[in-house]
Amino acid sequence: MTTQEQHDPVGWEYSPAPEQIKVHIEPKNKLFINGAFVSPKSRSWFSTINPSNEQKLADIACAGKADVNNAVLAAKKALPKWSKMCGSVRAKYLYRIARRIQERARELAILETMDGGKPIKESRDVDIPLAAQHFFYYAGWADKLEYAFPGRSISPVGVCAQIIPWNFPLLMAAWKLAPALACGNTCILKPAETTSLTALRLAEIIQEVGLPEGVVNIVTGAGDTGKILAEHKTVNKVAFTGSTEVGKLLMRSTAGSGKKLTLELGGKSANIIFADAAIDQAVEGIISGIYFNQGHVCCAGSRLFVEESIVSEVIQKLKHRLQSLRVGDPLDKNTDLGAINSKAQLKTVQQYIRTGVDEGAEFHEVHQDRLPSKGYWCNPCFFTEVQPSHTIAREEIFGPVLSVMTFRTPQEALTRANNSPYGLAAGIWTDKGSKIFEMAKQIDAGVVWCNTYNKFDAASPFGGFKESGFGREGGMQGLRPYIRLQNTSGRMK
Numbered sequence: 437m438t439t440q441e442q443h444d445p446v447g448w449e450y451s452p453a454p455e456q457i458k459v460h461i462e463p464k465n466k467l468f469i470n471g472a473f474v475s476p477k478s479r480s481w482f483s484t485i486n487p488s489n490e491q492k493l494a495d496i497a498c499a500g501k502a503d504v505n506n507a508v509l510a511a512k513k514a515l516p517k518w519s520k521m522c523g524s525v526r527a528k529y530l531y532r533i534a535r536r537i538q539e540r541a542r543e544l545a546i547l548e549t550m551d552g553g554k555p556i557k558e559s560r561d562v563d564i565p566l567a568a569q570h571f572f573y574y575a576g577w578a579d580k581l582e583y584a585f586p587g588r589s590i591s592p593v594g595v596c597a598q599i600i601p602w603n604f605p606l607l608m609a610a611w612k613l614a615p616a617l618a619c620g621n622t623c624i625l626k627p628a629e630t631t632s633l634t635a636l637r638l639a640e641i642i643q644e645v646g647l648p649e650g651v652v653n654i655v656t657g658a659g660d661t662g663k664i665l666a667e668h669k670t671v672n673k674v675a676f677t678g679s680t681e682v683g684k685l686l687m688r689s690t691a692g693s694g695k696k697l698t699l700e701l702g703g704k705s706a707n708i709i710f711a712d713a714a715i716d717q718a719v720e721g722i723i724s725g726i727y728f729n730q731g732h733v734c735c736a737g738s739r740l741f742v743e744e745s746i747v748s749e750v751i752q753k754l755k756h757r758l759q760s761l762r763v764g765d766p767l768d769k770n771t772d773l774g775a776i777n778s779k780a781q782l783k784t785v786q787q788y789i790r791t792g793v794d795e796g797a798e799f800h801e802v803h804q805d806r807l808p809s810k811g812y813w814c815n816p817c818f819f820t821e822v823q824p825s826h827t828i829a830r831e832e833i834f835g836p837v838l839s840v841m842t843f844r845t846p847q848e849a850l851t852r853a854n855n856s857p858y859g860l861a862a863g864i865w866t867d868k869g870s871k872i873f874e875m876a877k878q879i880d881a882g883v884v885w886c887n888t889y890n891k892f893d894a895a896s897p898f899g900g901f902k903e904s905g906f907g908r909e910g911g912m913q914g915l916r917p918y919i920r921l922q923n924t925s926g927r928m929k
């Protein structure tokens with residue numbers, strides 16, 4: 437074996453191909469309140485780093501009580517005019533935001549990758565285009581709301597507190613803001629503390645398009661800022677995407693307050709491969725199911741169920757395919773898996789891997805010897821000999837770690853897939869349409885992908901059952917959380 441083949445089991449060699457555009461990052465990033473960038477009254481700042489090299493990128497303002505209060509009051513003040521504005525005029529602002537996201541796409545993709553660690557090919561081809569698509573899509577609804585809810589009188593919910601995670605930062609901001617604005621609400625968005633930069637660029641875009649001041653406010657900070665925001669008494673609605681743990685806290689804190697709440701939480705989704713499936717395509721589906729975005733995907737297909745008769749073939753093909761995945765510099769367009777988002781998340785993932793080994797599952801990993809010495813890295817890996825009672829088969833890992841299990845009959849696949857406190861997504865791979873429909877009907881999951889995985893579209897609703905949360909984002913259904921409906925008796929719902 438030559439040295440090159442030892443380093444690269446498939447014998448491929450790429451030259452580095454990093455993005456060449458330099459993106460300017462302000463050293464200090466202020467809060468966006470009432471149409472202006474303002475220093476935090478809290479006088480507190482925190483730093484955000486690039487998880488692929490641990491270098492500091494910038495300081496970010498940490499919003500305290502007074503700052504959150506100002507943002508909420510700005511949203512409250514902007515509400516009457518914005519909510520009464522003709523829908524077609526609101527739509528024009530949303531179209532403008534969508535177009536500016538497209539125009540600034542390169543810059544946004546690079547920033548997303550630097551701040552969060554995801555590969556540039558994903559931020560460039562998935563996150564940013566989908567974020568623009570959501571604004572385009574909901575712009576289309578803004579003047580047609582009465583057709584979405586025929587025969588009902590509709591009004592916006594009011595001031596919306598929107599709290600988002602770090603795995604799809606700009607996209608999650610778009611999922612939250614676009615439908616809320618289309619329906620005439622005003623918003624306070626809180627990005628996750630490790631990935632605030634693209635939300636703040638969105639604030640710039642919002643200024644550029646001349647959105648009336650106070651309609652969107654962006655407050656940065658960690659969990660404390662989120663808590664203050666969600667508990668503010670002037671807030672009419674809380675929309676949260678993140679962990680089930682924080683989701684439960686928010687349910688408690690909003691109970692009895694009259695606030696509307698939607699939760700998009702974690703998952704432990706089943707990806708089910710039948711013996712009659714196209715195996716090579718299914719293996720690609722495993723890859724996009726769990727290794728996409730380093731497994732930082734709430735709907736990741738983290739539990740793989742393979743029909744027993746084909747399990748050795750699937751595992752052999754999976755191992756082969758894993759050898760050609762490249763882990764490394766997220767800004768390199770050849771990179772398949774970038775950095776884990778934070779040191780804390782890397783620790784969590786590593787702890788789950790140790791637990792998997794300790795509980796007796798068999799660990800498989802393809803070593804990549806090119807990993808940089810700095811940064812938070814995890815090789816794509818999987819476990820076989822996994823029992824349903826194992827921690828790695830039950831709990832969300834949120835990393836590139838797959839648990840492989842087997843089944844003999846469709847009924848067994850169904851029972852095992854549904855044996856989870858979560859119910860976000862599922863994948864089914866089979867040649868038989870009838871099997872797809874039978875399975876899809878009975879799986880407790882908000883999204884079921886058939887002969888594909890992790891496909892998203894603004895027109896298609898997304899959301900969970902059970903501990904994965906409630907409420908839908910995307911599609912016509914995504915309007916409902918941001919609307920109050922009045923029925924003939926005049927009662928609001």
Ligand code: NAD
Nearest residue numbers: 600601627628658659662663678679682700701702703734
């Ligand atoms: P997290 O719940 O800790 O944080 C999410 C957001 O909530 C962040 O902005 C954080 O600052 C804020 N937050 C933290 N504590 C808070 C509190 N007490 N009150 C209010 N806000 C608070 O989650 P995370 O670890 O950052 O993100 C990963 C989790 O998010 C995973 O469990 C994943 O499944 C889930 N997720 C779900 C979806 C979905 O659509 N269902 C999408 C992405 C991520």
Ligand code: MN
Nearest residue numbers: 484485551630
């Ligand atoms: Mn960061």
